[in-house]
Each structure stands twice: as structure tokens, then as C-alpha cells.
Amino acid sequence: MKFNILLITLFYSCISVAQTPIDTAKTEEEDFSMYADVEAASSTDKSKIYCSQKILGLSPSKLISIGFDFVGANAIDTDTIGSYFGNTADFNNNSGIRFAANFPVISNNKVILSLGVNYLDFKYSAVAKENNINPLINSLNKNGLRSYGINATLFKPFNAKLFGVLQLAADHNSAGKLDQFHENAIKYSGAAIFGCKPHDRLQYGLGVSQSYRGGALNYFPIILYNYTFKNKKWGFEMLLPAKANVRYTINPRNLLFAGFELEGNSYYMDPMMTNYNLGYRNIQLQRSEIRPRLTYEFSIYNFIWLSIQAGYRVGYKFNVDNVDYKADPLIMNNKVSGSYYFNVSLNLVSP
Numbered sequence: 001m002k003f004n005i006l007l008i009t010l011f012y013s014c015i016s017v018a019q020t021p022i023d024t025a026k027t028e029e030e031d032f033s034m035y036a037d038v039e040a041a042s043s044t045d046k047s048k049i050y051c052s053q054k055i056l057g058l059s060p061s062k063l064i065s066i067g068f069d070f071v072g073a074n075a076i077d078t079d080t081i082g083s084y085f086g087n088t089a090d091f092n093n094n095s096g097i098r099f100a101a102n103f104p105v106i107s108n109n110k111v112i113l114s115l116g117v118n119y120l121d122f123k124y125s126a127v128a129k130e131n132n133i134n135p136l137i138n139s140l141n142k143n144g145l146r147s148y149g150i151n152a153t154l155f156k157p158f159n160a161k162l163f164g165v166l167q168l169a170a171d172h173n174s175a176g177k178l179d180q181f182h183e184n185a186i187k188y189s190g191a192a193i194f195g196c197k198p199h200d201r202l203q204y205g206l207g208v209s210q211s212y213r214g215g216a217l218n219y220f221p222i223i224l225y226n227y228t229f230k231n232k233k234w235g236f237e238m239l240l241p242a243k244a245n246v247r248y249t250i251n252p253r254n255l256l257f258a259g260f261e262l263e264g265n266s267y268y269m270d271p272m273m274t275n276y277n278l279g280y281r282n283i284q285l286q287r288s289e290i291r292p293r294l295t296y297e298f299s300i301y302n303f304i305w306l307s308i309q310a311g312y313r314v315g316y317k318f319n320v321d322n323v324d325y326k327a328d329p330l331i332m333n334n335k336v337s338g339s340y341y342f343n344v345s346l347n348l349v350s351p
Contacts (some may be wrong), residue, residue, distance in 0.1 A: 050109045050157035051197045057228035057235050058253055059247065059297065060305070060349035067098045067345025069122070071202045071313055074339040078134050081320070082278050087330075089126055089137040096122035096144075098345065102153075112155040118171075121178075135278065136285070136320060136332060139175050139271040145287070147173040147265060151326040165193040165205070165224075173212075174268040175285070184282050184323075185268035187212050193224050201228040212265045213242055214319035215286030245295070257295040262316075264288030269320065282324045285329060288317040291341065303351060309343040 054061075071094040080086045102116030124140040151169030157163045167190055174185040189212060195205025205224040210217070220241065228235040228247075237257075238244040247260030258338025267285040272278060300306050315336030322331050 001012075026127075038263060049160045051071070051160055051163055052157075053112060053155045053163070054230055055203045055226050056200045057196070057232050057249060058226055059237065059246070059257075060303075061102070062305075062347045063101065063103060063350055064348040065098070065100045065307075065345050067343055068308070069094075069096045069341065069343045070093070070099055071341040073340040074313075074315075076137065076318065076339045077335040077337075078136055079320075079330075079334055081135060081332050082276070084276075086132055087134060088278070089134065090128070092125040092127055094124050096120060098343075102151075110157070114155075116151045116153070117149070118151065121146045135272045135276040136269075139269060139275070143175045143177070143271050145173070145267050145285070146176055146178060147267075148178075149172050161197055162207075163195050163197065165195065165207070167191045171265065173265050174270055175272070176268070176270040180270065180272055182268050184284075185270075187217075187266055191222060193222065195224055201230070202226070209242075211242075213262050213288065215264045215288035215319065216266060216321065253299040255297045257297070258293075259295075260290060260311075261291045262288070262290055265316065272300045280322050280324075280331070282322065284321050284323050286317050286319045286321055289336070290314040290316050293341075297347075302351050305343045305347045305349050307343075307347060309345075311341055312338060313341045314338050 022160045073090070073092055074094070075088055075090050077088050078086045099119040099122070100116065101118075102114050104114045106113040121144065123144040126137060128140040149167035149169055151167065154166040155163065155165075169189045171187050171189070172181065172185045173187055174180070174182055176182065176185070189210055191207055191209040191211070192340055193205040193207030195203060197203045203224070203226040207222045207224070208219065209222045210219055212218070221237065222242070223240040225236060225238040225240070233249050235247040235249070236245070237247055237259075239264060243259065243261040245257040248256040249258065264287050267287060269283050269285050272283060291311050291313055293309050295307060295309045297305055297307045312323055315338060318334045318336045320332035320334070322328055
């Protein structure tokens with residue numbers, strides 16, 4: 001209860017700080033979206049013009065982000081595995097630290113290459129820690145889930161309107177300790193998009209993706225759609241089916257979003273195989289959830305921004321699978337109850 005009161009106090013205090021009057025002239029100078037749309041001026045040699053990677057009004061890209069994620073009380077209904085019967089485990093909360101960094105290493109009017117790293121450490125606090133002997137629940141309570149990896153994004157404009165995007169990532173996902181490396185915990189994902197930018201307020205594209213957002217490995221089409229209305233107050237930022245937002249611009253330093261995100265991954269459950277005689281060599285937890293949410297992002301000082309996010313976590317998938325035998329049915333078919341969640345992050349954004 002004390003923690004919830006602390007979160008509410010933090011939320012309202014941040015809004016109070018953000019609503020401090022801002023000098024109008026300075027706000028216009030700090031319209032971050034304008035920086036990304038500067039293109040090479042026409043020259044006498046008729047050099048080729050290339051489109052930029054953003055549109056007017058788009059929310060600023062995060063170069064460095066560190067945040068805290070908190071999910072309220074929830075329950076997991078577990079299936080039977082081996083000699084361990086299924087039961088319902090109650091959790092006080094789930095919480096975790098998120099970190100991400102992304103920087104351009106090549107940036108010119110012909111190509112932009114960005115490299116990044118990410119880290120997630122998610123803890124599970126069970127109500128009855130000492131009485132629960134279910135392998136999955138006990139492993140989550142003692143070890144949690146963690147993920148770290150690297151990624152690369154290539155933006156290639158072909159002319160003033162057409163462009164391509166290629167994203168590749170490799171992550172190590174497991175319930176083991178940070179210093180434990182497992183080959184079976186490595187997951188590769190990627191996406192390729194071919195898009196068009198008809199004008200400075202519209203950008204759209206179609207592509208394909210290999211992803212673990214649904215918990216297991218999936219291949220699916222993706223749609224990119226970013227649009228800012230003529231009044232520059234409203235807009236859309238979408239990468240379906242992964243995420244979508246309706247954006248409202250109070251001013252260039254204060255942004256509101258309403259939308260959702262599909263979040264998930266596949267985790268190598270080493271503690272379950274090490275501590276329990278289950279007879280499996282490569283079992284993975286397929287975790288996936290849908291997060292409808294409201295987000296408020298604002299500038300604290302220049303390019304340092306704060307993001308406050310609140311919403312509801314809907315459990316989509318939380319199954320355990322023996323991936324060595326893909327034809328076999330799931331080992332555990334579990335269900336996770338929904339719960340409110342809260343996220344706050346401090347970000348260094350791109351100029």
C-alpha cells in the first residue's frame with residue numbers, strides 16, 4: 001500500500017513539474033521533430049535528394065533510456081508438469097529494471113546505421129514463497145527473468161520518397177543468473193520494411209518480421225504508419241501488430257499518447273531443469289502480454305525527457321514448451337491474470 005501511494009505521489013508531482021509555464025519562443029526552437037527532416041539543399045550540380053527517416057511531429061527517438069516497471073498483484077494458474085500438480089500461485093507484484101541505448105554509427109543523407117544494446121531484469125514476488133514447490137513458480141520467484149542483447153537498424157533512402165528499413169537483433173533470454181550463458185537462450189529476430197514518404201507529415205510501409213513477441217517464434221507481416229495532421233496537434237505512430245499510439249502534442253516539449261504494445265519473448269528455463277528431475281533438456285517459457293496504456297512524455301531540461309506510463313497488463317501467453325521436440329504438445333499450458341502496471345523512465349532523446 002505504501003508503495004502504491006509513493007507511485008501516485010510521483011505521478012502527480014511529475015505532472016505538476018511538467019505544467020510549469022514554458023516560454024513560447026523557446027518551445028518553438030526546441031521542436032525536436034524538425035531536426036530530423038532537414039534535407040540537403042538543392043545545388044547547381046543537381047545532386048540527388050533523399051528522404052529523411054522521420055516526419056514532422058514524430059516523438060523524439062530515445063538514445064539512452066533507463067526505467068522501472070511495476071505490475072500489481074496478479075495470479076498464475078499453472079498446469080501439471082511431471083509429478084508436480086498444477087495450482088494457482090498469487091503474486092504481490094512483478095517489477096523490473098529496463099535499460100536501452102541506441103546510437104547512430106553511420107549517418108548521412110544516403111544511409112543511417114544505428115547500433116544498440118538492451119537489458120531487462122524482471123522479478124516475481126510470490127505471496128507464499130516457502131509453500132510453493134511448483135517448478136515454474138519456484139523458479140520465477142527465486143530467479144525471475146532477464147534478457148540482454150544487441151541490435152542494429154539500417155535506414156536506406158532510395159530517393160526523395162522511397163526508403164527501406166532493416167532491423168536485426170540477438171538476445172539472451174533466460175531465468176538463470178546474469179553471469180550464466182546458455183546457447184539455447186539466444187534468440188534472433190529481425191524485420192524488413194519497404195516504405196514511402198509522400199510528404200513531411202506522412203510515412204508508411206509494408207514488411208515482414210521474425211519475432212518472439214508472441215512468446216514463440218512467429219513470422220508475420222508488419223505495417224508501418226506514421227502520420228501528423230495538418231494542425232500538428234494530433235498524429236499516429238504505428239508499427240503493427242507490435243504497437244500503436246495516437247499522439248497529442250500539447251507543445252513540442254509535452255506529448256500525450258494512448259495506445260498499446262505487444263510485448264514478449266521466449267526464455268530458457270535452466271533452473272527448472274537443474275533443480276527438478278523433469279526429464280527435459282531444452283524447455284522454454286513462452287511469455288507474451290498485451291499492454292493497453294496511456295503515456296505522458298515531457299522534457300525536463302533540453303534533451304533529457306521523462307516518460308510516465310500507466311495501463312493494464314493482459315496476459316496473452318505464459319506456456320512452457322519443449323522446443324527440442326516441436327511436434328510435441330506444450331508441457332505446461334498456464335494462464336496469467338490481468339493487472340494494472342506502471343512504468344517511469346528517464347531518457348536522453350535525439351536532437
